[in-house]
Amino acid sequence: MCHDRAVTNPVVLRHALGRAVAVAGWAAVLGWLVATRPAGGAGLLFAAAASGLLWAVCWRPAVVIDDAAVTVRNPLRNVRIGWSALDDASFGWSLRLRAGDVVCRAAAAPGPASMSALYDRHVTPGGVLERDAVALAGRRPAPALLAVRQRWEARRFEPSGEVAAAPAVASIAVLAASAVLLIAAALTG
Template identity: 85%
Template sequence: MTTTVVLRHALARAVAVAGWAAALAWLVATWPPEGSGLLFAVAVSGLLWVLCWRPAVVIDDAAVTVRNPLRDVRIGWSALDEASFGWSLRLRAGDVACRAVAAPGPASMSALYDRHVTPGGVLERDAVAQVGRHPAPALLAVRQRWEARRSAPSGGVTVAPAVASVAVLAASLALLVAAAVLA
């Protein structure tokens, strides 16, 4: 049995931590905070969780699951038709196609900060020129597990709303409106 692999966007997670730290620092600096300020800090924290912390690509023996902010797509290995990269990891199974927010592609702006070492040991910073030579780790992980498991019977395709994310998003938006009204 193979272990479950969970891929997340490191920059998004860092943004969430920085945002939460800033909200906490602001709350400490203005203690006791006004009602609207506290509502705003809680709302922003919820938005950071939905948009930056929760998204992931979960790879296990039965399927690959793409957890995006508003929906979860689970595709069994035998149902997967295509795994590719553009601006992000793209998966297709029949009529269902999804992109993984948590796995940005090498063509994204975050690739500009990647560092690559040439065979001569020279450090290159131009990741865009390296796209063809360095496949994205998320794509490699999906393709390796897919090759190993594609003939094994597995589940089909499940598309479901991310109920917790939608609830947190709705609450965050309501809190932002309340904060604006109270301000």
């Protein structure tokens, strides 16, 4: 992709729960390997496969906002939308971007109505944890949507209207390798 100027002020948004799941998964697999010391190579193959799956599904997804465009990195597809090409930015269960016929949802930016809202902690000034986290999250604007809309407002009339959707080649390769490793682990186990 060609840019007229250097990309500055990037903001990278990732799903904290997805990252936590990846770290917990890696720790669990490592703990399982150490505790059971499986015979043969099946345990190592399984651990490598699980690690690849966790990376592609939980760790890698992101929304990258820079001066030229917004990029949504999902497990199977990357979409880069220049600010002047962006037609709509909204939220439902996740950040939803539309540019012409291209529509994408960001796995790394779940919406306030999603299950991730259950993990939000809302503390009053007196230090009391409020009970209705989902309802409160629905009234607060989503940080990813705010970040996209702020940059979009500032840059929407600049000549950066490219829209590019492409397979996430590295992620797909890791997922394919993980599938092969899982099959190999099953056959050797």
